[in-house]
Amino acid sequence: MSVVFPLKNRVGQVYEPFRIRFLEKEIPGLAPDEVLVKVRASAICGSDLHIARGRHPSAPLPVTIGHEFSGDVAAVGEAVTRARTGQRVCVEPCIVCGVCDACRHGDYGHCEHITYTYRQGNGAMADYVVVKEPYVYELPPEMSYEAGALMEPLSVATHAVRRAEVGLGDTVFIVGPGPIGLMTAAMCRRAGAGRVIVAGHAGRRLEMALELGATDVVDTAAQDPAEAVYRLTGGKGADRSFECVGKEECLGQALMALRSSGICTVVGIYEKSPVQLPVTRMVTHELRLQGAQGYCWDFPIAVAAARELPMESFITHTFPLEQLQQALDTALDRTSGSLKVVLRA
């Protein structure tokens, strides 16, 4: 595999709500510290659906999409020492400055200038993506490209679970069995949680929660989730909860299900904010509420953990890159039964 610069590249862009087009771009060459990745698999994320609706709080249209991806290293800059041509990799798609206080404290997830490759016109619904070498991670030999593309959302779940300090034997309550909620359930069990209760609409997603390590599921159409948690725990409530939907009602459930001094971690993206909270309950039960976003040193943990998780079962649909519009329509269609839609090249 050898490439010649300038290199032609197609990049998928949401240019108006629900509409995709491909931009024809040219990659002129690589800076010394850059790596060219030939994209093999690129997954559609819940955040891409917020973008597709034109309602992502921090990614206004038009914007190129694709930040969950894997591929082959196709070329490397002259100062690159670790990545090699032909290597199978996934990519941490953030761009940080390296010099702000947060970066110098190793807390690059809070870089004052953080951005993501896709927001800079370098989306991964594309033939190629150019990234900096430190953000490239080798895939284990047995991991497929499709699973490799899911190391990004698995890192988001890993980050949330680490922030929540889930402990041995804890009871955890998760609202929302989307990909992030399911991956959070899986990582909570791996972190030692004794009981993981997942709430959502009955169906395949709740079944999958059980396959990934949840101990109990709650059909939110049939019962109040917080009451169900109290019943399942003999009146104690959950030690930790995660809101993985992005809705006020779900945040209320995640808070109300907690025991005294419990911690709720919000992972969902809110199209509508601010929201109302059960504040009296938070005071009387001394509840803690925190957010979790993105990742910071979480990729290697996710890649290691994924070896023991059935990552392939997240992938419900695959399309060739050319069919990005259909892929996005499928992901947006609530009747499609999609969990992860992956573009292949």
Ligand SMILES: [Zn+2]
């Ligand atoms: Zn994502």
Ligand SMILES: [Zn+2]
């Ligand atoms: Zn910084």
